[in-house]
Amino acid sequence: MAANFTDEEREERINLIGEYFINNPGVSTRKIAEYFSNNFFKISNATVSDYINRYKKNNNLTDEIDNKLNENKPKTINDADVKKRVLTCAKLYISGKTLEEISNITNTNYWIVYRDLMVRLEKIDKEMYNQVIILASTRSNENLIQNSTKSK
Secondary structure: OOOOOOHHHHHHHHHHHHHHHHHOOOOOHHHHHHHHHHHOOOOOHHHHHHHHHHHHHHOOOHHHHHHHHHHOOOOOOOOHHHHHHHHHHHHHHHOOOOHHHHHHHHOOOHHHHHHHHHHHHHHHOHHHHHHHHHHHHHHHHHHHHHHHHHOO
């Protein structure tokens, strides 16, 4: 459903969002949408992205905004630091560390460690991924047996 406001109001919002984006490096469109929705007016991530692109065209800031947008893109497994982290997590897991311990050792969020092991590792090192999956299955079964004997 389209918002019900004038073209002038839309231009004001485009400029407001665009200036906020320029003046707050590293803030994602999702965070911008959350900030404006909580403090000023309801806006979606998709609309923020659209407004940034309109702001870019209206103000001939293509290169500057494209560079900032590229800075905000999440790193992928093609990034050397991400690959190194994934392999480090896998080696620690194989050596007997738990996800919580790996999270503390690497100073990485628990769910990122989990994703590194269960999703990213397969794309980086299939053999090591197979080891992790077998080990995870074994540990899971051991935990189930241990917990079932405790409850008796």
